[in-house]
Amino acid sequence: MKNLRLLVLFSASCVLVTGLEAPLTSAASGEPAKGKLIYETNCLICHGARGKGDGLIGATLRPPPADLTGPKARATSDKDLLxxxxxxxAVMPAWKSRLKDQDIENVLAYIRSLGE
Ligand code: HEC
Structure with missing residues (x-):
């Protein structure tokens, strides 16, 4: 009986731990409203207002900027997009030295919201 109670306690804590870990590795921890400003300041020029890759200079790039709302991006995990x-x-600049990690997650959350 005591073992059963321990087992229940153990499984409950596993659920709790995995439940807590999930948001840290996904865009679920990002805030789209904050990401919008980051996106408009840094990404819109290439990726376009709706993320279609049709920004002002985006059309001139080879390869062109990815359509962030298309099936390919939607099928790609948050981890890989991050x-x-x-x-x-390629010509897509690195942002890790320019944006805080939280801002990068916020901008991804915003990108995900564009496709909805
Ligand atoms: C100078 C133009 C430019 C800017 C600015 C830019 N990107 Fe990109 N981005 C690209 C290009 C070009 C690609 C495609 C690269 C490739 O195909 O290898 C790309 C690809 C991506 C991808 C991968 C999509 C996929 O399906 O794999 C993501 C995500 C992305 N950009 C997000 C951003 C974010 C967020 C910002 C702003 C913080 C940003 N980009 C700013 C040009 C740009």
Missing amino acids: TVIRDGR
């Missing part, structure tokens, strides 16, 4: 934003890729 890596691209932090480290950059």
Whole structure:
């Protein structure tokens, strides 16, 4: 009986721990409203107002900026998109030295909200 109670306690704490960990690794911890300003200041020029990759200079780039609302981006995990934003890729600049980690998560949360 005592063992059963321990088991229940153990499983409950596992659920709690995994439940707490999840938001730290996903855009769930970002705030879209705060990300909007970051996006408009730093990303809109290439990715466009709606994230379609049709920003003012975006159209001139090869490869063109990704459509952040398209099926490919939506199928990509938050973790992988965060890596691209932090480290950059091709002509996409790296942002980790320019934006705080929390701002990068906020901007991803905003990008995710564009597709809705
Ligand atoms: C100078 C233009 C430019 C700016 C500014 C820029 N990007 Fe990009 N971005 C690109 C290009 C070009 C690609 C595609 C790179 C490739 O295909 O390898 C890209 C790709 C991405 C991707 C990957 C999408 C995918 O489907 O894999 C994300 C996410 C992204 N950008 C987010 C951002 C965010 C957030 C900002 C602002 C903080 C930003 N970008 C600013 C040009 C830009």
